[in-house]
Amino acid sequence: MDIPVEFENKIEELTIEKRDYQLAAVKEIMEALPDNSILLNYPYGTGKTIVALLSFLAVKIHKPNAKFIFTSAREAAGLRCRQALEMGKKFGYIENLGYLYDPTGKGLSLRQKSKMYEASTVIFSPITSLMNDYFEIKTKLRINILENIDICVIDEATDILARDMSGFRQSKYFEGLFKLREKGYKFPILGLSGTRDKQRASAILRLLGKDTLMMQRLDLSPYETVTKIHKIRREDYIKIDQQISTQLTKPIEIIQKALGEKLSRLEIIKMSYSGALEKLERINQFPGKLGKYQIKDEETKSELILAFRRLFKFSHSRLLLLESTPGEFLKYIEKDDNKDIFKSIIEHSKELITYRVDLPKYENPEEKVTRALVHPKVYTAIDIIHEHLFRGAKVLIFTRYLALGNYLHRLLHNLGFPEVKYLSGQSTEDNRRITLKNFDEGNVNVLIFTPLGGRGLNLEAADVVIHLDITTNIDDMIQRRERARGCIEYVLVLEETSEEGKIKDYKKLIEEDDDEEGEKQDGEEEQLEGEEESSENVQES
Numbered sequence: 001m002d003i004p005v006e007f008e009n010k011i012e013e014l015t016i017e018k019r020d021y022q023l024a025a026v027k028e029i030m031e032a033l034p035d036n037s038i039l040l041n042y043p044y045g046t047g048k049t050i051v052a053l054l055s056f057l058a059v060k061i062h063k064p065n066a067k068f069i070f071t072s073a074r075e076a077a078g079l080r081c082r083q084a085l086e087m088g089k090k091f092g093y094i095e096n097l098g099y100l101y102d103p104t105g106k107g108l109s110l111r112q113k114s115k116m117y118e119a120s121t122v123i124f125s126p127i128t129s130l131m132n133d134y135f136e137i138k139t140k141l142r143i144n145i146l147e148n149i150d151i152c153v154i155d156e157a158t159d160i161l162a163r164d165m166s167g168f169r170q171s172k173y174f175e176g177l178f179k180l181r182e183k184g185y186k187f188p189i190l191g192l193s194g195t196r197d198k199q200r201a202s203a204i205l206r207l208l209g210k211d212t213l214m215m216q217r218l219d220l221s222p223y224e225t226v227t228k229i230h231k232i233r234r235e236d237y238i239k240i241d242q243q244i245s246t247q248l249t250k251p252i253e254i255i256q257k258a259l260g261e262k263l264s265r266l267e268i269i270k271m272s273y274s275g276a277l278e279k280l281e282r283i284n285q286f287p288g289k290l291g292k293y294q295i296k297d298e299e300t301k302s303e304l305i306l307a308f309r310r311l312f313k314f315s316h317s318r319l320l321l322l323e324s325t326p327g328e329f330l331k332y333i334e335k336d337d338n339k340d341i342f343k344s345i346i347e348h349s350k351e352l353i354t355y356r357v358d359l360p361k362y363e364n365p366e367e368k369v370t371r372a373l374v375h376p377k378v379y380t381a382i383d384i385i386h387e388h389l390f391r392g393a394k395v396l397i398f399t400r401y402l403a404l405g406n407y408l409h410r411l412l413h414n415l416g417f418p419e420v421k422y423l424s425g426q427s428t429e430d431n432r433r434i435t436l437k438n439f440d441e442g443n444v445n446v447l448i449f450t451p452l453g454g455r456g457l458n459l460e461a462a463d464v465v466i467h468l469d470i471t472t473n474i475d476d477m478i479q480r481r482e483r484a485r486g487c488i489e490y491v492l493v494l495e496e497t498s499e500e501g502k503i504k505d506y507k508k509l510i511e512e513d514d515d516e517e518g519e520k521q522d523g524e525e526e527q528l529e530g531e532e533e534s535s536e537n538v539q540e541s
Contacts, residue, residue: 001030004061011054021220025051028215029190030058034150037189037212039157041201043220044194044479045460049084052153052190053091056122059150067148068122069130072155073174077126080155082429085124097122110137117145127154131173146180149187157191158200158475160207178209194482195475196509225481226488227510229503230384233495234376236351237321241497243345244318251307251314258300258307259293270472272312280305310341317342322499323469324401326352326373360386362416369415377468377492378408384466384490385417389445393463396487397448398480400469402426405448408468417446424450451476459484467491470502477506 003026011023025040029051032038042048052070060066072080088097097120108116114137117123123130137143154160160174181187191208195201196218205214248265255268271291279290280301288295295301317338320329330349333342342349357379358368365386385395399405402424409422421435421444438444440461447462451471462484470491471477481489491506493499 001033001059001062003027003030003058006061007058010057010061019047021217022047022051022054025215025217026054026058029055032188032213033059034186034188035211037191037208039191039193039201039205039208039212039214039216041193041195041214041216041218043196043218044482045485046194046217046220046482048192048194049087049155052155052192053084053088055190056151057091060121063150066121066150068151068153069146069149070122070124070153070155071127071130073127073159074156077128077155079425081124081126084155088122088124097124110140113137114141114143114145118143127173127177131176135176146185146187149185152177152187152189154189154191154208157193157204157208158195160191160204174207178207181209194479196478197475200475225485227481227507228488228490229507230380230490230492231495232376232380232492234355236348236355237376237494238496240321240345240349240352241318241494243348244314244321245498247341247344248311248314248318251311254303254307255311258295258304259290268311269315272308272315277305277308277312280308313338313341318498320401322494322497323377323399324404325375325378325407328401328403359411359415362386362389362418371411374411375404376494378404378411380492381408381466381468381490382412382415384464385412385446388464388488389417394439394442394444394461395446395464395466396459396462396484397446397466397468398451399448400451400471402450404468405450409448412446419444420446420448422448460486462487465489470499470506472502474502474506474509478509481510 007026021042025042029038029040033055040048040051042051056066056068059068070081070084071077074080085097113133117133117137125133134145137145154174181189189208189212191204191212193201193204195204201214201216205212252265252268255271256263276290280295283290283295283301286295286297286301288301290304295304317329317333320332330352332338333346333349339346353373356370356372357374358370359374359379359382361367361369381397385397388395397405397408399408405422405424409420412420419438421439423432423435427435435444435447439447460483465480465484465487467477467480467490470493477491491503493503
């Protein structure tokens with residue numbers, strides 16, 4: 001299928017940034033459709049949703065009655081689908097857009113849903129809603145809403161692997177969608193991904209099916225981003241992190257003994273965050289199954305439940321220690337049902353609240369405000385923000401925790417920092433749109449985000465990006481970075497804690513290890529100087 005002549009005329013009317021690589025991607029997609037599915041693996045922030053919508057346009061010109069589905073499995077799937085819907089409206093070339101997402105399960109009746117699917121050219125729906133509707137409408141109304149689909153777009157296709165990588169089977173919703181294609185529904189899939197991990201991209205490719213082609217452009221970096229690793233030393237944090245690390249060892253050894261000695265520490269922690277405890281509690285016949293692992297008897301099940309419960313509590317307390325407020329961490333370990341397992345570190349942890357810091361007021365940095373219970377990353381971030389705001393920069397700050405984002409927002413406001421805004425998954429769509437517009441136009445100087453607040457956005461107006469945390473999934477860090485290309489990036493790391501291992505992986509992935517590069521350059525210069533000296537000696541001889 002070729003790009004129609006009318007396509008170029010149509011996109012002239014669109015108010016989008018027409019990057020060459022987006023149009024080149026559409027051309028490649030059109031050459032592959034409808035015989036092949038495609039994994040479009042472009043870096044985050046390169047406009048993959050725009051590419052998908054432009055591909056819809058090109059197909060629609062060929063076939064006016066073509067129908068498309070845009071779905072996502074992200075934790076913010078509803079938000080991602082809404083954003084794509086708004087983009088589709090802005091383009092204006094696709095009529096009858098349908099959006100169906102009601103997390104409460106109330107709202108449209110089955111008949112209304114089936115009529116909407118029938119009438120809409122494009123359906124924007126999270127994978128859970130899409131497949132639940134498909135089976136419900138097909139079973140009760142005998143109507144097949146996926147019968148005449150021309151393309152199904154899977155946004156953030158990396159999430160297809162989420163369960164598989166944690167030792168659990170693939171999401172039943174994607175499983176259902178892929179089985180439909182095996183039964184004769186030959187709609188091609190356009191998977192959108194931004195992973196720089198080539199092995200992960202290949203694994204997604206296998207899951208999407210043997211007819212899937214890879215379109216990969218990992219070399220796209222329109223603007224240079226300078227990464228600075230900012231190391232912070234706090235002895236009390238180091239001691240507490242090491243104590244928690246020691247306590248993690250025993251439950252991990254119990255789990256390895258029961259499920260397999262080859263299971264790594266990281267894989268086990270991922271399992272604990274992927275619902276292993278809830279799945280174990282539901283096992284009532286033996287031998288039972290926990291993902292791909294076998295539970296032989298009731299005694300093994302009880303041991304694993306106890307081990308996973310302790311493991312989750314310890315690993316969660318470590319995340320709170322390194323990435324949330326001291327108050328949140330202390331509140332968690334002092335809860336009645338947690339006191340017993342944290343008894344060895346509770347007294348030591350109280351040292352955190354005795355440490356006081358002086359923070360600068362924005363207009364008059366010499367006038368200090370003394371505060372307790374301030375996370376070391378917070379006062380480091382305030383110094384960095386202060387330095388860059390005075391030169392007119394716009395600053396983005398990312399954190400995984402609502403509590404830390406809220407606290408930093410209030411703190412900056414109290415210190416007199418101008419125009420500071422905070423967006424989280426709880427922010428309304430109107431608030432997000434207005435705030436981002438103000439940030440782009442320079443009316444907001446500092447913008448604090450949680451992952452859901454910053455998902456799927458173009459943030460290139462930023463001059464400085466500060467990471468208050470290092471995410472377990474390095475792809476999330478890459479996504480933040482590439483949505484705000486051409487900036488100075490600060491990653492805040494607590495020395496001699498578990499964060500140092502994660503930052504090595506991040507530096508390796510982005511190939512921005514300035515220290516190693518500097519050493520390499522120094523070594524090359526020394527070698528060159530040595531060669532020049534030898535040459536001079538030979539000439540003198």
